[in-house]
Each structure stands twice: as structure tokens, then as C-alpha cells.
Amino acid sequence: MARPALRRENPYPEQMQALRIACADCYGYCCTALCFFKTDGFPLDKPPGTPCRNLLPDFRCRVHDQLSKRGWKGCRAYDCLGAGQAAARLYGQDWREAPATASEQFEVFLTLCRLHQIGWHLLEALQLLPAEPLWAALEGQLVENQRLAGQPAGALAGMELSAHCSEVNPLLKRAAARTMQAAGTGKRCADGVGKRFRGRLDGMDFSLAPLIAASFAGCTLYGVNLLGADLRDADLSDADLRGVFFLTQGQLNAAKGNRNTLLPPGLSHPPHWESK
Ligand code: SF4
Ligand code: SF4
Structure with missing residues (x-):
């Protein structure tokens, strides 16, 4: 229904x-103001306020087309x-x-x-x-x-x-x-790392939850709060996300998905998602 x-x-x-x-x-x-760490999807640690070694004089990235291959997944996201x-x-x-x-x-x-x-x-x-x-x-x-x-x-x-x-x-x-x-129960999920979710997820609260490598493949998320959720390597393939809110492009970029993933307005499919 x-x-x-x-x-x-x-x-x-x-x-x-x-x-x-x-x-x-x-x-x-x-690529300059921010710090980053090996633990967060970068191949090395960098302090804040220093330019990344791959930053070109015209502010383009030397490895832009190979970010994943060279271990710069954090930049891609x-x-x-x-x-x-x-x-x-x-x-x-x-x-x-x-x-x-x-x-x-x-x-x-x-x-x-x-x-x-x-x-x-x-x-x-x-x-x-x-x-x-x-x-x-x-x-x-x-x-x-x-x-x-x-x-x-x-x-x-x-x-x-x-x-x-x-x-x-x-x-x-x-x-x-x-x-x-309005959408469901507001049931809270405080930690979904690696978890496999199935079917309809109505009104769930994933705000600030670690959801690294969780699978939402094929799920329908309706009235679901994703504020600050860590979606690194979460699988959103074939999922219907039109009913989520507080999701940002950066969170989406960090996840996996495909062209069948349905998105809420204002967001776009990251270029690295496979087409199916
Ligand atoms: S994401 Fe693009 S616009 Fe934003 S700070 Fe980096 S280079 Fe600048
Ligand atoms: S690898 Fe490229 S995108 Fe990432 S911080 Fe360095 S210059 Fe910027």
C-alpha cells in the first residue's frame, strides 16, 4: 500500500x-585546511593547514581519477x-x-x-x-x-x-x-555495523549510528532519520531512499549503491556507483 x-x-x-x-x-x-587519518579512508595522516601532496598548483588533484585505486576513499566521499x-x-x-x-x-x-x-x-x-x-x-x-x-x-x-x-x-x-x-515507530538503531537490514524500514532512527558496511540492499526506507549516520561502505543497492531525511551527499558518496537506488530530492548518484 x-x-x-x-x-x-x-x-x-x-x-x-x-x-x-x-x-x-x-x-x-x-585538501589543505582539513586533517585526515589513515583510519578514515586515507593512505596517510595529514595535519590541518598543510596542502596534500597531490594538490596541483591550479588546485586540481593529481590522482583525481584514481582516488579509490590509490586508497583515497575519504576524498571521494x-x-x-x-x-x-x-x-x-x-x-x-x-x-x-x-x-x-x-x-x-x-x-x-x-x-x-x-x-x-x-x-x-x-x-x-x-x-x-x-x-x-x-x-x-x-x-x-x-x-x-x-x-x-x-x-x-x-x-x-x-x-x-x-x-x-x-x-x-x-x-x-x-x-x-x-x-x-508519522511514518512508524521511531525505533532507534544505535549501531548497525555490518548488519543486514531487510524489507521495509518505517520511521526508524539511525541518527549518528555507525552503519559501516551495513546492507540496506533492496530495502525501502520511509520516514527514516539518517542525520550524521556513518554510511561508509554501506550497501544501498536497489534501495528506495526517497523517504529518508537529513542525508547528505557526503554520506551517500561514502556508501555503495547502484543506478537503481532511488534518492531523495537534492541528492545525486555518486559517479563511482556501478550502473546496472
Ligand atoms: S569539495 Fe570542492 S568546493 Fe569543497 S572544499 Fe573541496 S575542492 Fe573546494
Ligand atoms: S588526494 Fe586529491 S582530493 Fe584528496 S586531499 Fe589530496 S589533492 Fe585533495
Whole structure:
């Protein structure tokens, strides 16, 4: 039996569009500002604020076409939600040309990453029909989020976001709870590493759950909360994800899937997924 729709059309398509990465308009911030570790899908450890050895002078990646083969799976998954090009726009001059601004540029990038992630989740919550009583408050936080992201570079560097998060997080939680309740039980799965899920998963709460190498192959996920779930190597082949929420492109990129995987609006099939 068909279930009622849980989403309305995105009322802010331009804002969602601004959260898509545009690496050609960026100064390779993720390859420089961020640290990474062997344990997280990289072949070596790298401290923050230093360029990756594969970063070319024009900010392209030397091994872009061989990331998986050479053990850079973490790079293949990464998605800054548009924070990179937004930081680059603020400076107009990259950190190599203007080394005195390098550390500030990296801090601005990190702040924008967090604000863009908050923006993504707010835009998601604003599409959830069971969250309608919260839409006005969510819109208020979306405006505040944009105001913060629109601050000058000097104010963005090292910006304290805990007060903003303490306003946003309870709203997102309530939006999620309403949606899971409308879809099913809100049953919590706190750890699904390597687990095989089957059939319909209605209203389940996988928020922040480790789901590494779990299999959702062929499952239908309806009203399912995936906020911050670790989907590295999870199998989403032939799964219907149109009913999930708080899923990001980065989580999807880290998972496995195929062209038959059905996605919620705003997300796209990662290029490395096999076609069937
Ligand atoms: S920071 Fe974002 S836009 Fe820049 S290269 Fe990395 S993923 Fe692309
Ligand atoms: S391997 Fe390529 S994508 Fe990954 S951090 Fe290095 S330059 Fe960036």
C-alpha cells in the first residue's frame, strides 16, 4: 500500500542549489585546511593547514581519477556543501598568492562548512510535512544561518556557533521526531555495523549510528532519520531512499549503491556507483 508523502517541494531551491560543490571555483580548501587519518579512508595522516601532496598548483588533484585505486576513499566521499567556493568568493585571492591570509582562509572555510551543514538540515526540515508546526521557527533559524554565513571574513574566522546550534538542534530533533512518528515507530538503531537490514524500514532512527558496511540492499526506507549516520561502505543497492531525511551527499558518496537506488530530492548518484 502506498504511504502518504512526507515531503513537500523544496520552498527554497536556490538556497539548496548554493549548497552544491563547485570545486573549479575553490582554492582546494578541503585538501589543505582539513586533517585526515589513515583510519578514515586515507593512505596517510595529514595535519590541518598543510596542502596534500597531490594538490596541483591550479588546485586540481593529481590522482583525481584514481582516488579509490590509490586508497583515497575519504576524498571521494568528501562534500563541503558549497563552503569551499563560498570561502574563495570572500577572498578572490588564493592562499598561495596571499599567504598572510592562509590561516584565516582555512578558519573561514571551517566555519562555512558548519553553517552550510546546518543550512542543509534546516532546508531538509522545511520540506518535511509532519514538521509543519515548526516551519516558522525553522525559517527564522534559516534566516539567522544566512546572516551568520554572510558576515565578513574576519568575523567568520573562528566564529563561535554553539549558541546558534543550541537554537537549531532542538528544532531539528523535533522535526525528526514528528516525521518518524508519522511514518512508524521511531525505533532507534544505535549501531548497525555490518548488519543486514531487510524489507521495509518505517520511521526508524539511525541518527549518528555507525552503519559501516551495513546492507540496506533492496530495502525501502520511509520516514527514516539518517542525520550524521556513518554510511561508509554501506550497501544501498536497489534501495528506495526517497523517504529518508537529513542525508547528505557526503554520506551517500561514502556508501555503495547502484543506478537503481532511488534518492531523495537534492541528492545525486555518486559517479563511482556501478550502473546496472
Ligand atoms: S572544499 Fe569543497 S568546493 Fe573546494 S575542492 Fe573541496 S569539495 Fe570542492
Ligand atoms: S588526494 Fe586529491 S582530493 Fe584528496 S586531499 Fe589530496 S589533492 Fe585533495
